[in-house]
Amino acid sequence: EPEVTQTPSHQVTQMGQEVILRCVPISNHLYFYWYRQILGQKVEFLVSFYNNEISEKSEIFDDQFSVERPDGSNFTLKIRSTKLEDSAMYFCASRPRGITNEKLFFGSGTQLSVL
Amino acid sequence: AQSVTQLGSHVSVSEGALVLLRCNYSSSVPPYLFWYVQYPNQGLQLLLKYTSAATLVKGINGFEAEFKKSETSFHLTKPSAHMSDAAEYFCAVSERRAAGNKLTFGGGTRVLVKP
Numbered sequence: 547e548p549e550v551t552q553t554p555s556h557q558v559t560q561m562g563q564e565v566i567l568r569c570v571p572i573s574n575h576l577y578f579y580w581y582r583q584i585l586g587q588k589v590e591f592l593v594s595f596y597n598n599e600i601s602e603k604s605e606i607f608d609d610q611f612s613v614e615r616p617d618g619s620n621f622t623l624k625i626r627s628t629k630l631e632d633s634a635m636y637f638c639a640s641r642p643r644g645i646t647n648e649k650l651f652f653g654s655g656t657q658l659s660v661l
Numbered sequence: 662a663q664s665v666t667q668l669g670s671h672v673s674v675s676e677g678a679l680v681l682l683r684c685n686y687s688s689s690v691p692p693y694l695f696w697y698v699q700y701p702n703q704g705l706q707l708l709l710k711y712t713s714a715a716t717l718v719k720g721i722n723g724f725e726a727e728f729k730k731s732e733t734s735f736h737l738t739k740p741s742a743h744m745s746d747a748a749e750y751f752c753a754v755s756e757r758r759a760a761g762n763k764l765t766f767g768g769g770t771r772v773l774v775k776p
Contacts, residue, residue, distance in 0.1 A: 550704065581764075589705070589751060589766040602763055637704060649695070650764065652704035 548572040552638050552653035559628055559660055567623045567656045569638030578621045579639040579650065580613065582606075589637070595621065628660045663688040663754050667767035675775050680739040682770045684726075684752030687733065694735040695753040695764065696726055705751065711735060722746070747774045 551570040559565050571578055580592040593603040595613055612624045621640075625632055635657050639650040668683040686692060694711040709720025716728040722745075726737045735752060749771045753764040 552704075579763075581766075588768050589753075589764075591763045591765065594763060639705075649707040649710060650705075652697075652706070654702065654704040 548651070550638055550640055550651050550653035552636075552656050554656060555654070556657045557659070559658070561630055561660055562627050565625050565628055565658065567625075567636050567638075567658070569621045569623070569653055570619055571621055571638065571640030572642075572651055573619070574642055575640035575651070576643045577601075577641045578613075578615065579641075580623045581637040581639065581652075582634040583637070583655075584631075584634040592623070592636075625658075628658075630660050633658055633660045663692065663756060663765045665752050665754050665765055665767035667750075667752050667770050669770055670768060671771050671773065673773045673775060674742045676744055677741050680724075680737075680742045680746060680772065682737040682750050682752075682772070684735045684737065684767060685733055686735060686752070686754045688754055688756065690756050692754045692756065694726075694728060695755070696720065696724070696735075696737050697751045697753060697766075699749045699751065699769075701748075708737070708750070742772075742774050744774050744776070747772055 553568045578595040581589050583589045591604050593607045594601045610626045614622050635655045637655045638653045641650050664687045666685045696708040697705040698708050699705050708724050709718045711718050711728045719725045724739045726735050728735050749769045751769045752767040755764050
C-alpha cells in the first residue's frame with residue numbers, strides 16, 4: 547500500500563529556532579493535514595490544506611505556524627520560533643479526492659524535541 | 662463541537678480473550694466514526710469506519726465495532742486477542758460536510774496482551 551513519508555523521524559532544536567517538518571503525501575492525494583500529539587495527550591488537529599490553501603486550522607495553529615506545498619510533492623510544516631511546548635509528535639496525513647468519509651493515510655510522524 | 666471519550670487509557674487482556682475498547686462521542690451533527698491503531702514507531706492505521714451504512718462495522722485484523730446512536734457509543738471488539746494486537750487504539754469522530762475531514766481523537770487506549 548502507498549505510504550505517507552515524513553522526515554526526519556526525530557528533530558531536536560533549541561527554543562527560538564525555526565524548524566521545518568517535511569512530508570511526502572501519497573502521489574494522487576489532494577487533501578493534506580498536520581496533526582500533533584504531545585506526550586500523554588490526545589492527537590490534535592492542526593491544519594488542513596487543499597488546492598494550495600489552508601481550508602481549516604485549529605486554535606493551536608497560530609502565526610508561528612505555516613504550511614506549504616512548494617513543489618507539488620512535498621508538504622511542509624514550519625514553526626518560526628519554537629517554544630518548549632511545541633515538543634510533540636507531528637503527524638502528516640493525506641487523502642484522495644472524494645467524499646469526506648475517505649480514510650486519512652498517516653505518516654509515522656516526526657518527534658520534535660525543543661530544548 | 663465534537664468530542665470523543667475513551668474509557669481506560671490502558672487495557673490488559675490475555676491472549677485468546679475478548680478485547681473490548683470503549684468509545685463514546687459527542688457531535689452536533691450525524692458523525693463519521695473511526696478506529697485507528699498505532700503500532701510502535703508507526704503511523705496511525707485505519708482499523709474501521711462507520712459512515713451511516715450498517716451499524717455493525719467489520720474492520721481489519723478481526724476487529725469490529727457497533728454504532729449505537731442511543732448510547733452515542735462506538736465500542737471496538739475482537740473475540741480473541743492475539744499478541745500482535747498489542748498497540749495503542751484511537752477512536753475518532755468527524756463531521757459530515759462537503760469539505761475537509763478534521764478528525765477529533767480520543768485519548769487513546771493502550772492494549773497489552775499477556776501470553
